[in-house]
Amino acid sequence: MEKRVTFGKWTIGILFAVPQLILIFTFFYWPAGQAVYWSLTLQQPWGGGNIWVGLDNFRSILANADYWNSITASLIFAGISTGLAMFIALVLAALTDRQLAGSWLYRVVLIWPYGIAAPALAMAFRFILAPEAGFMAFANHFWPGFWDPGLNGADAMASVIIAFSWKYVGYNFIFFLAAFQAIPRSLIEAAAMDGSGVIRRFWDIQFPLITPTIFFLLVINITESFQDSFGIVDIMTAGGPANATNLMVYKIYSDGFKGLDYSGAAAQSIILMLLIIALTIVQFRFIERRVHYR
Amino acid sequence: MVERTPILNFFTHLILFVGFVFCVAPFVIVAVAASHNLKDVNDVPMSLLPGSDFWVNIKTAWTTTDLGPNLLNSFIMAFGVAAGKVIVSALTAFSIVYFRYPGRMLIFWLIFITLMLPLEVRIVPTYAVVANVLDPYQTIMDLTGLSWLIQKISGVQVQLSLGLLNSYSGLILPLVATATGTFLYRQFFLTVPDELTEAARMDGAGALRFFVDILLPLSRNNMAALGTIMFLWAWNQYLWPLLITTDQSHAMAVTELKQLIPNVGGAPEWHIAMAGTLIVMLPPLIVVVLMQRWFVRGLIATEK
Amino acid sequence: MASITIRGVKKNYAKTQVVHGVDLDFASGEFVVILGPSGCGKSTLLRMIAGLEEISDGTIAIDGAVVNKLEPRERGCAMVFQNYALYPHMSVAQNIGYSLKVAGVPAAERTQRIRAVARVLELEHLLDRKPMALSGGQRQRVAMGRAMIREPKVFLFDEPLSNLDAKLRVQMRSEIRKLHRRLSATSVFVTHDQVEAMTLADRLVVMNGGRVEQVGTPADVYSRPASRFVATFVGAPAMNMLEGEVVLDGLSLLGGSRKLNVSRTGLAVGSKVAVGIRPEAVRMVAPGTPGALAATVDLIEELGAGRVIYVDLDGASFSAVTSETVHPEPGSTVGLQFAESDLHFFSSETGARLDVFKASVPAPAPATL
C-alpha cells in the first residue's frame, strides 16, 4: 500500500529517518556484521588482532557434544512449552469467547502473567517448585526423590517449561481471543440457523478461521522460547544440572561472557540468527496466507 | 442467541475457573510467602493463610538488594526506551510513508530486517559496540583511510572513543534500535485519509507542521499502546542490563533479584526472596491492569 | 476573484494517461461545474488546479500567472473535499481557523474571523464541538467554512454533496449557490450528479475519458449535446439512441427493420449514424396511428408526476416519459411519435454531433418488416 499524497521536499523526508538509521547501524548492523567477522576469525590469546580461520569455529562448535546437547535441549524446550502454552490458551480463549456470565474476569486476569518479567516469575516458580520448601516438598514427602530439579535434568527442564508456558498462555490468549472476536457474529449465527451446535460450530467455523493465528503464534512462540528463556534459565537452573537446561542463548552468554570465547559465541549467535531468520521467513509465508483469508 | 447448553456451560465455567486459579495462584503464593517468617515459609505444606511478617520482609528485601535505587534505574530505563521508541519510530514511519525518495525501499528493508533478530542473539558484539559506541565509525575511518588523511593534514590522530557501559544511554539506545514501533506507526499512517493531508496542504501546512499538528495528535492511541508495550518490555529486560551494568549504582531491579536466591547451605530465606519478587512484579502488573486496553492493543498491533 | 486558464493540460500516472490535453477558460466569478462519469479525470483536473497533483504537460494559469510550480498554499485556492477531510482531533473553530494559524495570523483576529464565518454558515453554537459530534450537513458546512475563511480567489469543490442524503443535498445545493452569489469567487465544482450540475452551473464542462466533450450553459448542453456521449450522459432517463445507416431516401434504422424519412442528407449513402430522441420528446399515441412507430411495452416506472414507459423496438430498448393518462399494460402495443426538430444526429464513427440534415416524421416501416 502506498500513499497517494506525499510531500515534495524529500531531502527533509530522509532527515526524519536519520535517527533510526544511525541507531540501527550502530547497534544492529555493525554488531551483526561483527558477529559474522568474529565467527570467521580467532582472537589471539596475547592480543594483536584476529586471525582468519574460515569456518573452523563452526566446525569445532558443531563437533562439540555440548553444543548439540544445547540444541536438543532448546528444541525440546521450544516444542513442549509452545505446545502447552498454545493449547491451554486456545481452550481458554475459545471458552471465554462464548461470553458466558463472568467472562470479562478471564479476559482481564488471564493476560496478567505476560506482564511479568521472566526472572521474577522464574523466582516465583523456583520457590513454588522447590523440592525442599514449596509444594513439591509435599509430594517428595510421600514419594521421596520424586522431584528434584537441582539433581534431575528432566525435572529441571520441566520447571523451566512450566514457568515459560505460564507466561505465554497469557500472551497467546490475547491473540486467540482477538482472533475469535474478529469472526463476524453473523457467521456464527448463520451456522446456528443451519442447525449447528456450539461444538460443531467451533470445529466447522471458528477453528478453521483462526488457523492463520495458530500458525502465527506457533512461530512467535518458538522464536520467543529461544530468547525469553534466558531469564528463566538463569534464575531457575543456571543451565544445570549437567547442562540439562543449557539452552542456546544461555550457552552463548556463558561461553561468551563467562568463558570469554568470543569467536565460539559469535559462531553460535550466527547459527541462532539463521535459525530465527528461517522461522521468520516461514512466518511471512503464513502471514501471506492470513491476508488471503480475510 | 437463544441456546440451552447447560452441560457445556458447566464445563466452560469449570475449565475457565481452573485456568483462572492456575493463572492467579503464583501471584497469591508469592504474596502469601512474602508474609511468612523463615519457619512458616519452609513448612511443608506452607500455610496459605497470610502470616504477619509482610512489611518486615518487604523492608528486608528492599534494603538487602538496594531495591530503591534499582527500581528508580528500572523506571528511568523503561521510560527512556518507551519514549525513545515512541518518538524515533514516529519520525521514521513519517519519513517512509509520506515521502518519496531514492533508496526509500532500501531504508524500509533495512529497518524491517531488524525485526528478525532480537538483541539476545547478537548480544556479544552489541556489548562490544556499547563498550565504545564510536568504534564502528573509527573502524570505518581507519579502513577508508580517512583517519590517515586527517592525521596527514591536521596532525591530529583520530581516536574516537565513547564508552557507554554502566550508563543509561548504553542501556537504552540498543533497546530502541529495532523496528517494532516503526511498523505500528506505518500501518496507522497508511490508514490516515489522503484528504486530510491534502486539506492540510491547502491550509498551508508543510511537512513538519502536518506531522506535529495533525499526524501526531491523531496517533495518540497508537502512542499510548506502543508506550505501554515498550515500557513493559524494557522493564522486563534481563540479559542486556545484566551485561551492561557491572556497577551496582546502575543495576536494575530485575537483575538484582538474583541476589535473593537462597544460597545452597544458607538459610532458605524464601520469605525475603518472595517479598523481593513481589516488589519487582508489581510495577509491570500495575501497568498491565491500569493500561490493559492499551496493552492489548499494543501487543496485537506490534506483532505483525 | 480570479480567472483560470487551462492550456493543453495532460496527466500521466506512470504509463497510463488519464487527462489527455484539456483547454478551458473560466471567467472571474463564474460558477463552473465539471460533470462526467466516474473515473473520467474530473478530480484529477481539479487537483491539478489546486496544486495537489503535478501537471504532466501544459499550463494552468490563475489570473494570468502560470501556477504549475506553485505549492497549494501559494495558489490562493481553497478546496472542499468529498468526505470533508475535517481534522478529527480539532474543534470546529480550530478546523476553520487552522489555515490562519499556519499563516501566523494573531489569535485575536483569528477568533474574530472564525466568528464571522461561523455566523454566515450558522455554525456559531457548534464552534467547540469535535467533527465526530456533528451531523453530515454540519460537517459539510464546517468544510465550507474552512474554505471560506481564507477568502480565496478560487473555490474548488470535489463532489462535496455526495455523502449527504437526498433532501440535505438539495438544501446544501441552494446554500452553495447563495454563498456564491454573496462571495462571487470563481468556483469550480466537480460532480457526477447531473441534477446537481444542471442546477448549480453558470457553465457546464462535460468530461469523458480524460477529454472535454462539451462546454456550455446547462440549457445548451441539454438541448444541443455536442456528442453522442454528452447526449446520453446528460438527461434522465437517458436519451434514446438508435443505430442507423444513410440510404437513398432517408435512414434505415435498427439494421433495416425500421425506416426514417429524412428531408435532406449531406452524407454519402452507406455512412453510419446514430439518431437520438429524448424520452421527454416522445409522445405516446394509439397503436396504428399513421406515422407512429409501433412498439411493445416492456416495463413501466411510476414517477408520481409522470411515468417512464420502456418499450421494445425490434430488440432495441427505448423509453418515453409521459404524463398523459394513457395506461398501457406491459406486453401491449403502443405507437410512438416525435417531432423532426427533436431528433439529434451523431456520427457513428466519431460520436460527434451532425447538423447537416433534418428528418421528417417517421413513417411506418415498409413491408420488409
Ligand SMILES: Nc1ncnc2c1ncn2[C@@H]1O[C@H](COP(=O)(O)OP(=O)(O)OP(=O)(O)O)[C@@H](O)[C@H]1O
Ligand atoms: N495514483 C494513480 N495512479 C494511477 N491511476 C490513477 C491514480 N489516481 C487516479 N488514477 C486514475 O485516473 C483516472 C481519473 O481519476 P479521477 O479521480 O480524476 O476520476 P474522477 O473523475 O474524479 O472519478 P470519481 O467520480 O469516481 O471521483 C481514473 O481512471 C483513475 O483510475
Ligand SMILES: [Mg+2]
Ligand atoms: Mg473524484
